[in-house]
Amino acid sequence: MRRSPRHAAVAVASGVALMVVLGGCGQVEEVDDPVVAVAFGEFLHWSELRQVVPVEAEGADSTAMAQRYINNWLREHALLHQAEQNLAGEQKDFDDQLQEYRKELLIYAYEEALVRQKLDTAVTEQEILDHYSANSPDLELKSGILRVRWSKVKEDDRRTLERLKGNFLSGDVERMREFEVWLAERGIPIMDRSTQWIGIEELREQVPLPPEQLSTTPAGGGRLFIKDGYDAFFVDILEHRPQGGPSPLELVRNDIRSIIINQRKLRFVERMREDIYREALERQDIRIL
Structure with missing residues (x-):
């Protein structure tokens, strides 16, 4: 049966990988970093494979683990190639979305780290009582x-x-x-x-x-x-x-504490963002041209 170029690429890569694996996962010279699998121009190197096969694994175990990883890698790339070939350009162009997500993730991670370091999380009994008195309509019993x-x-x-x-x-x-x-x-x-x-x-x-x-x-x-x-x-x-009546303080104490801390967090983050923006303006790191 005649194989398509795609199947041939996968089959050849599997054969190459198998030969390398059978040669012993723990006994590879580090002079080189041979390719153990190829799929549509993408290469899987021995150094990557070695990271997922424990050093202590020997014999049949290491061979099976390596072959399983290679097979999964080939399957994933075959599916990815098929998707790229068949999806319209606008459907597979995720670069902008990924860039936007990366920015949001970085900002979120920085803000959370700063909050953990500097936010005061101590809430006094008087603060809880004040919030309870001022917001009793929002604390009705369901x-x-x-x-x-x-x-x-x-x-x-x-x-x-x-x-x-x-x-x-x-x-x-x-x-x-x-x-x-x-x-x-x-x-x-x-x-x-x-x-x-x-x-x-x-x-x-x-x-x-x-x-x-x-x-x-x-x-x-x-x-x-x-x-x-x-x-x-x-x-x-x-x-x-009864339903609709005021919640007892002891039932909502922890909720009130969380609300107070969350309000502090929002104010803290807002001030921090404003300070960073103002300082960047003063240093002329940012400006309107």
Whole structure:
């Protein structure tokens, strides 16, 4: 079968590469830098191949690694050549785009290095409080949250359940202690989210919380008894923040800190750019002709 010039170039290059590889990856004289593969006028030299084959590799391993690299190199160049031959001039002319990208990358890398060296990232509590007060409309809750404690009880005896319900809802300290002792004696845990906020939807995954009951619960909290089939839920809401209300400071503290630092960074970069421009003008390194 007659080969095309392109296939011939690839085939010959593979043959040359194979002979060099079989000669031993670790035993090549450094007098020369022979070509081990060629594809459409582009050359792969032994020095390049040696960089990807570890010195400690021997025998069949080094041969296989070298041949794999050569084959990949040939495939890539065959594909690149085909693309260059078939794409219109304007489609393959990426020089301007690459130059623009290089400029942007250099500037970005320089600015980031300068920011890391010189930007003050310490944020005081007062700065956080000031930002929180000044931007409260932007810090509204996207969904309701709670601080809450709850227990789930399975109890068939109606009178026992009524007594538990009465103790829990009474608000009396002694009766509440009696309720908690009853739970402890039976190994029933109290799920405590009193010091951490929990989203209403997250709580509903564990407690069948009716929306109408929650809507009548004051912001300062309240207690709910919920019967759901064989289960009874005792829910002690310590604090309730509805959707659209202000976010608690502890929830947005880290976000505020990031915002403050980012604002500083923008101002720092803007000043730095202006200083560089002004100094270049003063030195007459740049000028309008």
